[in-house]
Amino acid sequence: KTQVEQSPQSLVVRQGENCVLQCNYSVTPDNHLRWFKQDTGKGLVSLTVLVHENDKTSNGRYSATLDKDAKHSTLHITATLLDDTATYICVVGDRGSALGRLHFGAGTQLIVIP
Amino acid sequence: DMKVTQMPRYLIKRMGENVLLECGQDMSHETMYWYRQDPGLGLQLIYISYDVDSNSEGDIPKGYRVSRKKREHFSLILDSAKTNQTSVYFCASSLRGNQNTLYFGAGTRLSVL
Numbered sequence: 001k002t003q004v005e006q007s008p009q010s011l012v013v014r015q016g017e018n019c020v021l022q023c024n025y026s027v028t029p030d031n032h033l034r035w036f037k038q039d040t041g042k043g044l045v046s047l048t049v050l051v052h053e054n055d056k057t058s059n060g061r062y063s064a065t066l067d068k069d070a071k072h073s074t075l076h077i078t079a080t081l082l083d084d085t086a087t088y089i090c091v092v093g094d095r096g097s098a099l100g101r102l103h104f105g106a107g108t109q110l111i112v113i114p
Numbered sequence: 115d116m117k118v119t120q121m122p123r124y125l126i127k128r129m130g131e132n133v134l135l136e137c138g139q140d141m142s143h144e145t146m147y148w149y150r151q152d153p154g155l156g157l158q159l160i161y162i163s164y165d166v167d168s169n170s171e172g173d174i175p176k177g178y179r180v181s182r183k184k185r186e187h188f189s190l191i192l193d194s195a196k197t198n199q200t201s202v203y204f205c206a207s208s209l210r211g212n213q214n215t216l217y218f219g220a221g222t223r224l225s226v227l
Contacts (some may be wrong), residue, residue, distance in 0.1 A: 004156060032214075042116070043204060043218035089156070102216075104149075104156030 003027045004105035006090050012111045013080050021108045023073040023090030031100060033066055034073045036089040038107065044089060047075070079111045116141050120205050120219035127226050133192035134221050137205030143217075144210040146188040148172075150201040150219070157204060164210065172217060195226045197215055 036044035050066035087107040149157040159172030
């Protein structure tokens, strides 16, 4: 059973618009949650990591929140650019060390159009 | 420059042939991983290596084996490739005690005909 569910599966926005991507998970324990950006044909690049209950992070136009009680995270992208076109992947780690396992969502495919 | 390098980037093989995917990292990370990514699914862990000659099966190890003889290199081997092993394979590395140091390679797209 998938332990990390992302929604929507795909999203099309116009350049300059804001968008919100959702991640719900059932991983226990949930040590940390990370959002990755994957450009087409490329590897995963980390955008941000959230560790604590009610964490909020900001990385330029990307901001993220984590609600550990609800096991839910959101990734906000402000004023989207064409280069934001990519797949965004939510990953939950059940420990902070490599002894833990990483649980990957299937991703949200974001397409930014002019 | 912190980097995980995968070779080759693209590979086409016939069913039954042997396949070698190579991965290198320049960060002296103890831990290295092999994942595969298929459409509509999250990345699935094939093998994890905690250091030289210290490898453990992941969630989908069947049909694969690995080799780690140097800390900076981690190889994935498919003996007698099958068509259902067509996928994109990702290598990653991290410090043993801190998955915040996780870095991914660009992937190898393998097609088994």
